[in-house]
Amino acid sequence: GEVYKTALSLAITGPTSDAGNPYSKGAEDYFRYVNDMNLLGDDTIECTIRDDKYETAITKRNFEEFLDMGIVFYLNYSTGSTLALKRDFDEVKMPTLPASFHAGNIEGSDYIFLPIASYSAQNIGLAEYVVDHHEGGTPKVAMYVHPSAFGREPVKDIEKAIEAGLDIELVETVEHGQDLDVTAMIQRWRSKGVEYVISQTVQSPVATMLKGAGNLGQVAESFGEEGKMTFLGAHYTGGNDLIALAGDAAENFYWTTSYIVTSEPGAGAEAQLELAQRYGRDEKTSNSHNYANGIMVAQVTTEVIRRAKARGNEINKENLYQELLEMNGMNAFYPVTTVGPVTYSKDDHQGVDTLQLYVVRDGAFRAEGKPFISEYAEKIK
């Protein structure tokens, strides 16, 4: 049969490799599964996975090589390299799915598609949840963000949402460093009456913060507990890695993403664990939400190829791009690994718009409430 070439360049070593590693395995396993199970008949997908150590220059080199190989679909990773290669993707008309959900990625680009709701949408979603569930008055919120565009962009969007009527008071925004002790910060928040802390960063600073807050006895034991702080965070702050790092201090941490988690039984979780088991992945990888993330982008890739094939179209980047643009309404795609359908169109480049809130109870993430869609994220567009 035919061999369809795709590629993934990501950080398997270097910064953020804690996320990149399971991500790459998810993609790798799913493509292998497609080929082993003949999901595309006797056609196969060949996905080249390259480590770029989170360095844009290497990503660029990898991408040029992938182009020489003649790939038809591309999976990218970091915010930095997605932004840096944006023009290249457009020039060569390469449909691209990054692992970064940075809203800026899809600005002014026709070919980049976010797998799920952007960081902004996630953070606004969290803020909306706070508004809806807070009792009495305007909730006082602090934001704890990564010192980079990745962390800052959502802050701007939350500010816009506040202007548009979102009823929270943004008390302060902290860009974290590599702090060993967050006592000062927590004390300050307490003195300013902060009730909720929304984080937009990666796990380890969040873990440090949670431990610090725990030591000071500041972590709310239930949502919105009076006189304490409730901690919330977006996709890359949570997952089992957070529990691994923060231990008990992670208890009652609220986290949102569009992926299913394996600690909540369901079809998706079963499928994910089965896949991991089939390819001999360890416990940790199997249960990682980034593993789910990797599977999902591979699923989307496979799905567009399948659809193009079904239509009898040649498998090339133009046709796959068209398939992506038509993935909506009746044609929405339901991968089992997400909490909602993947929808793309000409002006919707965010895949799964639905978010699910999870909370840590007894050392595991549990679903809290139904999947929801952020209202203000739409409003501020």
Place this chain on the structure above:
Amino acid sequence: MTYFFQLVVSGIVVGSIYALAAIGFVLIYKSSRVLNLAHGQLIAAGAYITYTLTVYCHIPIYISFVLSMILTFFLAMSVERIFLRRLIGEPIISVIMVTIGLMSIIDGVIYLTPFGSENLSFPSFLPSQPIVFQGIYISYTQLAGVLITFLLIGVFSWFFRKSTVGISMRAVSDDQMASMSIGISVPRVFGLAWATAGLTAAAAGGILGNIVGLNFDTLHAFGIIVFPVVILGGLDSLPGAVAAGIIMGLIQQFASGYLDGNWGLSGTASLLPYIVLLVILLFKPHGLFGTHEIERV
């Protein structure tokens, strides 16, 4: 006021870990004038070894903490043996560059272990309820960290003051040839300096891992912040390292306590050490307690 004292306490906690990390760096500099850029990696190695012993070998943490110090002692000693011994007599600049290579090598080795890209956390073994004294909080883990730090610092100061090893180290750093001429085994002194540096690094790594968890990036970043600390202390002074560690801890806590979040400032705590570093370099290059070069022509 409580807030102020809380900052002081946190500053001392953070600072004493800096101090512990800095001591190892100072030991190596003291004996060989080498700036060991791979010190952060030694700290990381120590942290991972402690973790392995505790979690995989199910050794109680206080024993594995000590064991890890011993293992890292030998690890650092073999690093010296394998890589640095051949460079005795070569210009210092080459040796410093070798430590840059070592950075990568140790990184690579850590990647080869299952920990490379993982986030891990030590099982908690101390009560997680903090101690509260007059509204000032300190956790048991932090307290243990501070106590261990001061204990080790005490032991080392005593050792180097009392034993001839301390004097030999200073002699070697002064003039290798002359040291050899009176029978000091220069390689032995270097080996010992590295080994003890490894030992303190492991201690720092273990404490650090317990406080913030194990994450490669965090450990790396920690290795870099040691530089401003040692420069402030004066590179070759053990008391300097301790004082500077604590001063730096206080600076950072006060920065994030009083600057951040006001006037739109943010992340000053991670920037300030380097600004301090520059200022020190410009106005007091020998730091607080560093030895002035004797330069007669």
Place this chain on the structure above:
Amino acid sequence: METKQDGHLLEVNNIEVVYNDIVQVLRGVSLKVAEGGIVSLLGTNGAGKTTTLRAISGLLKPENGYIRDGYIRFRGRDITNVLGTYVVRQGAVMVPEERRVFKHLTVDENIWVGSVTRKDGQQKIREDHELMYRHFPRLANIPNRLAGYCSGGEQQMIVIARALMAAPKVLMLDEPSLGLAPLLVKEIFENIAAINRDLNTTILLVEQNARIALEISQYAYIMETGRIVLEGPAAELKQNPDVKEFYMGLTRAGGRKSFKEVKSYKRRKRWM
């Protein structure tokens, strides 16, 4: 193989030394030092005197040199190409040229550190330490001064005392009079003689000041470009006319040559 041939404590036999694998500096140097004596080694600049001492004391390696041929024996043991530490433990200690004190250590620490290789107990070491201050009373006044700030003569005393603290059988001195004022030179050499006499330390002396060196030694060797060209009892060498002229600065008549007489002439030699 016989040991301690005819009572010689130190025996250097036909050694060749090469630096950096190419530069041959010693071309078959042999010398013997008898127990309890003072032996001088004289020679022009670059003759290889320092190199000879380095070869004996195991300090060639750091300079990227090694003994390619021949052997060195000390108290019957072969010490060819061994490490410096070993040689010191065996009891042969060298005082390097240029007064290499540990600048950042105090005078007292400098002296103290000389005893690191000793195993005969604190008591003995402390006694020797006292003894040093008796030998060099000047140092007793400034035990806490940083050695780097001491004057040249003081530094020279420090390094000799430091070496003596290792309780050596043989003390090798490389140009101890270098840069010292006449009074001090006298003092240092008196000290050397006293040490030889009181402590029964054998001494191998490299010197430029031939007059004073020949004065205190029993036997002497003269080196030129890597070879021993002349040897004999000191008293005998003092009478040798060449030695007189080139090393002691005496005219044939026996008077001191005057430097005023040095002819100043311009040599015309062009490179092109």
Place this chain on the structure above:
Amino acid sequence: MPNLIVSDVTLTFGGLHALSSVNLEIQPGLITSVIGPNGAGKTSLLNCISGFYHPTSGEIHYKDRRLTKLAPHHVSKLGISRAFQNLELFGGLSVLDNLMLARHKDLSYNLLHAVFFFGKAARVEAENRENVESVIDFMELEPYRKQTVGNLSYGVQKRVEVARALTLEPEVILLDEPMAGMNVEEKEDMVRFIFDIKKEWEITVVIVEHDLGVVMDISDQIYVLDFGEVIGLGNADQIASNPRVVEAYIGEE
């Protein structure tokens, strides 16, 4: 008319007086020697003149220029060069390069010339190479021209020191123990060089030296320092018969 005048110079290190109220006049075209016991302050004096130390009080003038606060690179540009007591050579470079470096201040081209090299820079460089060669010739360093200085024996390195100071084309040359570590024969050579430096090159020479035989024979004028103070001054005979000098420095024969 003296052209280098040290007036009332005091230099202290902590509590230690390395120099106290030293007055010195160096006459052009002569050989002036400074002698004294170890630690008397001779090197410190040269350091003050050449800018490595700055006097605590007092003034130093050279031909109406005040040297007191100048840095070494300024002093050397005014025509005062020196050779160091404890070798300060560029150990990793060849003898030739050591001397070429001494020409630094006389190379009159700018960075742009250097980058494009041809033209001015090339010409100046070639000229300077000739100057350097004449010094190599003069100091009889031909055999060592391309050798790494650090590997030379002590005595030869001393000779390179002097040669390098000479390559600076100074008006005054300060030599700190140029004959240390040399045997009689080599000292004679050095004396010959010094005579030529004085006569042929017309350079004022200041020497710090411990070999009294040499000092007495070659100096036109001798200063004796002890504990930072000038305790004697005059020609060889005057010095030899000065009781203070004999007691402090020479010792009874």
Place this chain on the structure above:
Amino acid sequence: MMSANRWMATGNYFTAYRQEQRIFATHTDRLMFALFLVVLFSWPYFIELSTKHMLVIDNILIAVIAVYGLNLVTGFAGQISVGHAAFMGVGAYTVASVAGVIGDQHVLITHAWPLMILLSGLMGAAMGLIVGLPALRLRHLYLLMATLSFQLIFQWIIGSMELFNQGQFMYVGRVHWFSGEVGRSQHYMFWYYALLVTVVVSGLGVRNILRTRYGRSLVAVRDNDRAADAMGMHPGLTKVFAFGLAGFFAGMAGALQAYLNRGAGFETFTLHESIQYLAMTIVGGLGQLTGCIFGPAAIRILDLQVESLAQWAGGILPSSLDLATGLRPLSFGLVIVLFLIFEPRGIANWWRIIRSYIKLWPFRY
């Protein structure tokens, strides 16, 4: 006088100092160099490389320019700099922020690009001079710390200032050449030539600096800055000057990189990158001009080789990806260390040995 044979090295005496100054001692050398240049400029007409390899080559050339600077300050002047990537960042962000302000399709960016590159070099130089300033007071290796501070402060500034888009990628438009806009298909080839010219011209410039008083003064302060002082050089200013030079080449390299990558993002200018450049300098040969070419080539090629090894291992051993990728830093570090221990003069020294072997070829012993 017998005229010297200028074709062969053996039996070749100089008859004037001018001859000894020559870059090429013999006609043969000169000819070889010319031939080499011809090959460098013409091979693309005969061999077609994949875009990836073209990009690799372009990146090597950029690194060569950067390493010229780093070698001057570290190899020649003896000041370890761990902030070289930041200096490159200064250059890259000069172009990028100008593009950000006046628009990335402005003629200044697209047509006057050589000017922009030069300007970036000057910005880099200015920054180098500033960072080098502590040299006026500091001696020894303390400056390493100053460069470390600069590196980290640079990252902070880029990451937080709006002017630099807070570290997010800033675009730089495609440039124009006489034939019109340089499109995607010619992009890497075009920059290959631009870079090659820069490498050759800068190389000759550096070579010339090195054989004049400026170059010698760098070596002098490395060897003994007190003596340098006595020779009439200001040791501090000389080091500052070295940093200025380093900054200049880094700035140019950074600007070229911004053009090649069509923009600048802060990830390219981290401490880690600085260490990469240092490694290139070491492996090439500290204080060896030819090392500036060998070093970057060796490190980049090693990187590619290890990558394919990892790839290969990944194909053979299932799920061995982490194992294989750990090899990357490991091999990188080992190469640095092995070179320092066994060949401290770097690959440049092998080159010299080979050359002297060839030179003496008819008269081998």
